[in-house]
Amino acid sequence: MxxxxxxxxxxxxxxxxxxxxxxxxxxxxxxxxxxxxxxxxxxxxxxxxxxxxxxxxxxxxxxxxxxxxxxxxxxxxxxxxxxxxxxxxxxxxxxxxxxxxxxxxxxxxxxxxxxxxxxxxxMAPEKEVSSPFLEKGNLKVDERTNEVFVRDREVRLTPKEFQILSLLLRHQGQVFSIQQIYEAVWKEPFYKSDNTIMVHMTKIRDKIEENPKKPIYIQTVWGVGYKA
Incomplete structure (x- = not known):
């Protein structure tokens, strides 16, 4: 090593x-x-x-x-x-x-x-899809280089923001609870009082959505969680 x-x-x-x-x-x-x-x-x-x-x-x-x-x-x-x-x-x-x-x-x-x-x-992450590219509409994610593009414009995300976005895009249509997202990305137990996911989602939307108040890439499923 x-x-x-x-x-x-x-x-x-x-x-x-x-x-x-x-x-x-x-x-x-x-x-x-x-x-x-x-x-x-x-x-x-x-x-x-x-x-x-x-x-x-x-x-x-x-x-x-x-x-x-x-x-x-x-x-x-x-x-x-x-x-x-x-x-x-x-x-x-x-x-x-x-x-x-x-x-x-x-x-x-x-x-x-x-x-x-x-x-x-x-540690090399396990890829759940054969292609390193994840796409939804005009949003494109390259998991090899950790690059994110919206309408061919590069968007800079923090490592945790990138992991959250990638998780949702790898399973488009599937709803993830706040607890599932936290434990999948942070690899530690989730605490109900923790607003970390909500804060990160707000920041991700501010960066990738044309109108963060009317998101098209990451949607909130009220009372359940989030999905791409």
Whole structure:
């Protein structure tokens, strides 16, 4: 297995030092940054396989940094934050992160999440159709390159948004509940109070639908879920 490089971004030097020790002991290469702007500059200079990103930092905060990173990169991002409310987690995940860990945290738990995200990211997904292209009307998805086009115009989706859209397009006409979508994409148990799917659906529609209030590609089946 090739050596993976982790970018640790936190304004607390002790946290960066602690996690660097744990990550290096597991065989990862580690680079760190004290702020988001430094981290984004580092992304241009070397290949990064996963980012551990603090939310509350001076200057550019982690949420805004994640949104900017997602304009160009698809590697997994794990947020670290002292904010533990559900809305904070939803906001973080909706910005494009794959996971959200609250401070204070157990380094061993964070290590387990790093391994899990890397395994999912580099594992070749099972294709349920022979063609890598998924289409519905003027919407076209290329599962080989993770590209999405509407009327031949490229649309940029976050990794989770892409996975949700692909899931629905692979099974056009089938209605998926919020729980089914969440567990299929996040690979973890669903909690009824979690509004993550609704937030992601809103963002996907804003990007692919000509009129998000009257969607044609992703339809809501009230009281049941969503379908393509």
């Amino acid at each position: 090739p050596e993976r490089t982790i970018l640790m971004v936190d304004d607390e030097a002790e946290i960066r030092k602690l996690m660097s020790i744990y990550l290096k002991n597991e065989g990862y290469q580690v680079v760190d940054a004290p702020d988001a702007l430094t981290a984004m500059d580092m992304l241009k200079k070397q290949k990064i396989d996963l980012i551990i990103l603090d939310v509350m930092m001076p200057g550019l905060n982690g949420i805004d940094a994640c949104l900017k990173i997602r304009e160009e990169y698809t590697m997994p991002i794990i947020f670290l934050s002292a904010k533990s409310e559900d809305l904070d987690k939803i906001h973080g995940l909706a910005s494009g992160a794959e996971d959200y860990v609250t401070k204070p945290f157990n380094p061993l738990e964070l290590m387990a999440r790093v391994k899990s995200q890397l395994r999912r990211y580099y």
